Amino acid sequence: MSIYLYRWGKLAFRRKWVVLPVWLLFFLVLAGLGSSLQKPMTDDFSMPNLPSERATEILDKHFPGMSEAFAFDAVTGTYVVGAPPGQKLTDPANRAAIDGLIGDLEQLEIVDHAEPIVNPITATEEMGCLTGQPDPSKCSGAPLNVLSETAPETVAYFSVPFAITDFADITAEARDAAYNAGDSARAAGLTVEISGTIAMEQEMPSGKSEMIGMAVALVVMIVAFGAIVAAFVPIITAIVGLGAATSLIFLSTSVLSVPSFTTFLASMIGIALSIDYALFIVSRYKHELAVQDSAEEAAGTALGTAGSAVVFAGLTVIIALVGLGIVGVRFLTFMGLGGAIAAAFAVLTAITLMPALLGAFGKALFKPKLPLIAQHDPEDDSVVTNGTRVARVIARFPAVTMLLAIVVLGLLAAPALNLNLGLPGEDSLPKSTTVRKAYDLRTEGFGEGSNGVLQVAVDLSETPVDQRAAALDALRDKLRSYSDMDLVTEPQMSKDGAGALINGIPKTGPNAQSTKDLVQSARAAESDLNEQYKMSYGITGTTAIYADIDHVLLSKIVPYMAIVAGAAFILLILVFRSILVPLTAALGFLLSMGATFGATVLIFQEGELGLIKDPHPLVSFLPIMLIGLVFGLAMDYQVFLVTRMREEYVHGADPTDAVIKGYHHGARVVTSAAIIMISVFGSFLLESDVTAKSMGFALAVGVALDAFVVRMVLIPALLVLLGKWSWWMPKWLDRIVPDIDIEGSRLREVQAAQRSVVATPTG
Structure with missing residues (x-):
């Protein structure tokens, strides 16, 4: 390989005004195709064959349409309302403010008016829970925190159905409209925050990382080379390599559904590797200039030696990134492929474009030489560098x-x-966001586990009709027996009477290990219940999906x-x-x-x-x-x-x-x-x-x-x-x-x- 790269390096150096235009033409064609044929990218974190999919199948069978709320790209929105200090939401003025909030929401075009918005106070009344001593077995699922021992009736929540179908279709205007609908209630003294995807903004890279990386790389290379011009050559190859890789990814969207975060890893890898590989070759070229008969020979030798190492170093990166595909997670597969494409272009620009650039810059590459920087050539065996001193200590x-x-x-x-x-999840967002405020407010009113309710979908098709009530009671008793389970709701029966939905509220949040252990224990109990009642069930919801992933x-x-x-x-x-x-x-x-x-x-x-x-x-x-x-x-x-x-x-x-x-x-x-x-x-x-x-x-x-x-x-x-x-x-x-x-x-x-x-x- 070293001989082939050596010969190519000399040829590219000598025929620089052929190689550079060819690269420019290739880059422009690829960029043009990528920009013209690019289609919108997708956001899909889903995984196939998760245990939680069993619950989805039961929901689809007995509660048609309900499983759509658990899709990764579903548009959801839950309003969490808090009373002013020292007051209750059931106070007449606060109750009127909630009525006004729901009325304002019903006027929004982004809301699906085919489904009514349920008033949390009215729903709690209908459950018979606004009494002096509400029954925990009936009121654990109430949307008003009537069971709170310290501040009852101070926090409520209700879901809003939105007409927007996909998360990617949520616009800034829709997000603002959803939030601003609570302004009148806020003016009345209530705290109104929103959780769910309707309030989540898509995180876009700020660009600071790339700019800082480039700036630091430039300073490092100036120090390494002792010259300003030479420091810009790796920057050029990085821009070209990353641009070509990104264009190819954009082009692939015309035939594939590519996740939007594919370019994130590609940009990170493309910049860093392109600069690293160019740095390696230019450093070797700098030394070879001092020992070879001509600059052309120096370029060929640098590519034949350092270039060979670059090829195999790049192959290890590509293997590691392509290997992400074995995980079987779509977004990881595409992130790995995007990074591998960027790594491949980093190698390609280093061994094909770099020698032509060395030839184009000629004698000006390492001029003017900066004083007090890179005084010693690490390729010169006659000088003692800091690297030599460290190596001698290690060897001794x-x-x-x-x-x-x-x-x-x-x-x-x-x-x-x-x-x-x-x-x-919502708890990982900045505390200044409405989603995080909603999470914290709901935690304050209902406990942290209320943010990650377990949806237990029950299939009673094989259970004799006269045993279905007993089967559900046995399941609820089993769920309540776990120390990490806070509350278990009454079952919601399907129209066909052969399905049920039970909500279990853990004591801890969706990402807590104790909650994940609770999910595994609840699933493990199915075999015994199935043997006794011919009942099967699946568990889904944020918490269960997190545990599965x-x-x-x-x-x-x-x-x-x-x-x-x-x-x-x-x-x-x-x-x-x-x-x-x-x-x-x-x-x-x-x-x-x-x-x-x-x-x-x-x-x-x-x-x-x-x-x-x-x-x-x-x-x-x-x-x-x-x-x-x-x-x-x-x-x-x-x-x-x-x-x-x-x-x-x-x-x-x-x-x-x-x-x-x-x-x-x-x-x-x-x-x-x-x-x-x-x-x-x-x-x-x-x-x-x-x-x-x-x-x-x-x-x-x-x-x-x-x-x-x-x-x-x-x-x-x-x-x-x-x-x-x-x-x-x-x-x-x-x-x-x-x-x-x-x-x-x-x-x-x-x-x-x-x-x-x-x-x-x-x-």
Whole structure:
């Protein structure tokens, strides 16, 4: 491979005014097709074959249309009303204000007038619950908090049917109209907040992350190259690569239903990888200019060596991202594919566009040279850099540095034992939003579990008619027997009499582990009840769906890691022609992942250090996304750093010297690349959404720990301790594994032959 890339690098450098127009034409055509054929993207977080779907089937059978309220893209709206301090909602003035609120809502065009809006006070009266001592067995489902011991009749809620069918169709005007309908009631002194999708705004990236990432990358590359012009070349390839990847994703919407968040991961990966890969090649090119006979030869050599590493580093990222498809979750599959497309274009621009840009900028690339910056070339073996000093310390005390790295990672990993997962619900929104205020107000009036009611859909088709009442009583008694269940409502019977709907209100919120355990226990009880009464049931609702998704995602982590790590292991055997180097790379990644999970749990779930004022469970898909992304990047740094060590070893250095020299050559570029990644990911902490914050933090910490502790401390220490065994491979395997020559041995032979031909007199 090194020879092919070397030849292409020289050709692209020489024929730059052909390559650049071709790339420009390709980019413009792809961008034009993407923008002209693009269709709207979708928002679909659904998963197939969840246990909660059983309840949906029962609802469809006995309560036609009711299951639509549980769809991910359903438009829902619940108004939560609070009385002024010291008053009750049943006071005449407040009751009149609620009547006025419902009247205002009935005038809105966005409301479905085919269904009446139920007044919560009237409904509570009809249930016989506005008495001195309301019966908990009958009034637990009342929409007015008559059962409150401290402030009864102060909080109420009611649902509003909307004519809008899909969440994506909700406009800002519709959202404002829904909220402003409560203005008259607010003027009367009531608190009126809205929960549900009608009040949720689609979170759009602020753009701060990309801008900060680009800015930091520019500064890092100026420091790395010691020149301003050279720092802009990776920015150009990043813009082109990301633009092309995004255009291809937009183009795919003409034939596929693509989730709108596909471009989120693509932009994150595209910017970071494009800059990283360009940085790696330009750094090598800078050195080759000093030792090669011409700039063209330097470009070819840089692409043949560093470019080979870029190709295989990119392949590890692509494998990790495409592997997300095995989870079986549609939005994760498309996010992975979007990121893989961006990674592929990052590699493509680095090995095809980059050498042409090097040729176009020519001698001006590293001019003017900035004073006091990048004074020492890390490719020059005659100078001692900070990387050399660190490598010598590691080589002198390999066992100590290895143990220190393991202890640090182990201590950070300890909090990961308390990992709790959930989906971003209404409780994770900023406290300033009406949805979060509605959640808190409803919690105050009815308990936190009221925000995640369990809908138990019961099928009595096989139950004898004379036993149906007894069957429902037995089910309700069983549900009430659980210590984490707060209230169980009276069953709502279907018109055919063969179905029922029971609401169970947990004591804790939708994302609490105790609530998820309650769902599992309630489902497990079905077999006994079915055996006795021939009754079957399913459980759905926000809480049940969250529990199902958590279970599915957690169950996929191990097979996902096995497939991705196995594929990457084979790829790294090709790269390093070693068994132990890929093995230590994978084991080191497990340590960095454990430490990353621990740090994220400590800050975002347990609220330590006061960085997060409102701690919550980590979002369910964070672990698998984190594993996929950081694994790919970790293997990038492994390839960038350890290929230089192998290159030195293959060219005659003893194992310890090879580690020191390879570290000397690769430390600056790995450090620069990691800082860029950390800046891009860390900038997501500026977003208001807690999910974006936690993902940005986890990715930034994951890259920092893996790059600076595992790749730059632990792995070099292990290679020193292993000595020549680091590069051992069984002879039988050595014979069947193709030699891809990533270290450029054949390339050097070709260059030496070329020089000898030039030096030979022609007579």
